[in-house]
Amino acid sequence: MTTPLLSVSGLHKSFGRTVACDDISFDLWPGEVLGIVGESGSGKTTLLRSIAGLIEPDAGEISYYSGEGALDVHDMSEPELRRLQRTEWAFVHQHPRDGLRLNVSAGANIGERLMANDWRHYDNIRSEALKWLAAVEIDEARIDDLPRTFSGGMQQRLQIARNLITSPRLVFMDEPTGGLDVSVQARLLDLIRSLVRDLGLSAIVVTHDLAVARLLSTRLMVMKDARVIEQGLTDQVLEDPQAAYSQLLVSSVLQV
Amino acid sequence: MTIEPAAARDTGYNFAYLNEQTKKMIRRALLKAVAIPGYQVPFASREMPMPYGWGTGGVQVTASVLTPEDVLKVIDQGADDTTNAVSIRKFFKRTAGVATTEATAEASVIQTRHRIPEQKLTSDQILVYQVPIPEPLRFLEPRETETRKMHAFEDYGLMHVKLYEDISQHGHIATTYAYPVKVEGRYVMDPSPTPKFDNPKMDNCAALQLFGAGREKRIYALPPFTSVVSLDFEDHPFEVQAWEHPCELCGARDTYLDEVIVDDEGGRMFVCSDTDYCASRRQAVSEAAE
Numbered sequence: 001m002t003t004p005l006l007s008v009s010g011l012h013k014s015f016g017r018t019v020a021c022d023d024i025s026f027d028l029w030p031g032e033v034l035g036i037v038g039e040s041g042s043g044k045t046t047l048l049r050s051i052a053g054l055i056e057p058d059a060g061e062i063s064y065y066s067g068e069g070a071l072d073v074h075d076m077s078e079p080e081l082r083r084l085q086r087t088e089w090a091f092v093h094q095h096p097r098d099g100l101r102l103n104v105s106a107g108a109n110i111g112e113r114l115m116a117n118d119w120r121h122y123d124n125i126r127s128e129a130l131k132w133l134a135a136v137e138i139d140e141a142r143i144d145d146l147p148r149t150f151s152g153g154m155q156q157r158l159q160i161a162r163n164l165i166t167s168p169r170l171v172f173m174d175e176p177t178g179g180l181d182v183s184v185q186a187r188l189l190d191l192i193r194s195l196v197r198d199l200g201l202s203a204i205v206v207t208h209d210l211a212v213a214r215l216l217s218t219r220l221m222v223m224k225d226a227r228v229i230e231q232g233l234t235d236q237v238l239e240d241p242q243a244a245y246s247q248l249l250v251s252s253v254l255q256v
Numbered sequence: 257m258t259i260e261p262a263a264a265r266d267t268g269y270n271f272a273y274l275n276e277q278t279k280k281m282i283r284r285a286l287l288k289a290v291a292i293p294g295y296q297v298p299f300a301s302r303e304m305p306m307p308y309g310w311g312t313g314g315v316q317v318t319a320s321v322l323t324p325e326d327v328l329k330v331i332d333q334g335a336d337d338t339t340n341a342v343s344i345r346k347f348f349k350r351t352a353g354v355a356t357t358e359a360t361a362e363a364s365v366i367q368t369r370h371r372i373p374e375q376k377l378t379s380d381q382i383l384v385y386q387v388p389i390p391e392p393l394r395f396l397e398p399r400e401t402e403t404r405k406m407h408a409f410e411d412y413g414l415m416h417v418k419l420y421e422d423i424s425q426h427g428h429i430a431t432t433y434a435y436p437v438k439v440e441g442r443y444v445m446d447p448s449p450t451p452k453f454d455n456p457k458m459d460n461c462a463a464l465q466l467f468g469a470g471r472e473k474r475i476y477a478l479p480p481f482t483s484v485v486s487l488d489f490e491d492h493p494f495e496v497q498a499w500e501h502p503c504e505l506c507g508a509r510d511t512y513l514d515e516v517i518v519d520d521e522g523g524r525m526f527v528c529s530d531t532d533y534c535a536s537r538r539q540a541v542s543e544a545a546e
């Protein structure tokens with residue numbers, strides 16, 4: 001029997017009197033892409049950031065099963081957590097400016113994780129950066145340009161390259177196609193889908209857009225008012241939603 | 257001898273200007289800095305009767321280590337006779353009455369703004385640096401909370417991002433001043449405005465090296481014989497500047513040269529920036545000729 005990659009149990013997080021996540025439990029299995037959907041304010045981002053160790057939940061346990069065994073995400077030391085965040089994990093932010101260094105070149109952005117992992121050979125870092133530029137369909141000639149000269153879609157692809165370069169096992173994505181035009185979104189989704197498949201990544205993708213979830217995720221979790229109200233295989237949830245709210249969500253999308 | 261002897265000090269001030277309480281506080285910071293080589297120790301920097309940028313951090317450190325028996329040398333770039341060096345030397349003559357010198361070998365305390373003297377320092381000497389920006393990570397990470405964590409966790413990948421960026425833009429590591437170093441295999445330190453030419457002199461140096469940043473309120477130190485390694489890439493190793501010509505005054509080939517304008521027609525020549533070193537070499541040559 002295999003073990004899950006990630007196990008969340010009884011997670012709770014409030015901001016003052018606002019409950020953002022209420023008693024959330026689930027497992028993520030190796031190779032799985034879990035979509036978390038729900039309307040704005042339902043607690044998706046808070047859940048994702050809590051799991052990724054970016055915010056401290058009030059209660060609950062998050063276990064990550066690394067090659068070396070189970071790790072309690074909120075019980076490990078900060079250096080350990082940071083090491084995890086720059087090696088086995090990756091976090092793709094909704095806004096590229098939150099996930100990029102805007103004052104250094106595209107090449108330096110992509111190479112940063114390598115350098116943080118003690119790569120000390122310039123040419124090797126650079127050729128790896130070129131390889132990843134190509135992988136995310138950015139012209140290699142742009143390697144020395146600053147990200148601020150890139151379009152929104154290119155910035156997001158740069159952020160993805162910067163994250164995937166160390167072959168993480170688990171990728172967190174928060175509305176990865178969020179602020180983009182529809183045509184740009186479609187291309188980026190295709191790219192994410194093929195990268196996830198080719199690299200055999202496990203991922204948790206937060207989105208308010210069911211079409212994104214349908215395309216990327218194998219399993220779906222529907223959130224409403226800080227709680228998970230339904231979960232199951234993506235096809236099942238979309239074809240035959242059980243909760244009344246999910247039915248509403250799915251029907252409103254299908255009408256569009 | 258080139259020593260200007262000790263003289264009566266202005267007794268309107270406490271010895272070396274700062275009161276004993278303040279000096280004690282700074283000495284405590286210095287002791288901590290010596291105990292943790294390369295680590296930036298916060299201290300309660302005082303207002304000094306000179307503007308920031310004139311070396312108020314270095315002056316406070318010098319004031320705290322100075323004794324009446326000391327012989328003080330002050331340099332700006334490599335020279336003892338620039339405005340900044342002269343005014344700091346005058347300040348300590350007046351407030352501490354200590355002897356002063358321009359000769360590196362005669363000094364027991366040397367305060368510097370940029371250069372490390374060419375002559376090898378000894379275990380009887382203290383070198384005090386005036387530091388404007390002590391934080392080597394500031395360039396890429398403006399958040400103090402974050403840079404502190406990076407130091408604490410030895411999370412120094414960003415330093416190489418800066419060097420990477422240098423090479424990608426210039427084809428080589430173009431940083432020539434404030435070139436980052438790793439101290440005793442642990443803390444990354446900014447040698448501040450010191451030219452990278454002098455980085456190798458910091459390594460395994462016999463003298464005690466103290467760094468004071470007044471505006472930024474930080475003190476750090478290199479105890480004698482500390483390992484100081486300049487960061488680099490395997491395929492772009494650290495190198496010091498080299499000049500095509502020797503010093504046009506003393507003929508030295510292994511010193512840091514400044515380009516100086518010598519006449520109104522824009523004539524230029526390259527000469528040692530360490531004026532004392534250059535003068536003593538020329539004197540040795542003329543004495544040998546006699």
Ligand SMILES: Nc1ncnc2c1ncn2[C@@H]1O[C@H](COP(=O)(O)OP(=O)(O)O)[C@@H](O)[C@H]1O
Binds near residue numbers: 041044
């Ligand atoms: N840092 C914060 N401070 C206060 N309230 C917050 C904070 N972050 C989120 N919230 C609140 O928590 C709830 C869930 O927010 P969020 O996780 O961002 O939802 P979603 O990502 O689904 O839109 C919302 O009511 C939001 O206003």
Ligand SMILES: [Mg+2]
Binds near residue numbers: 044045
């Ligand atoms: Mg959100």
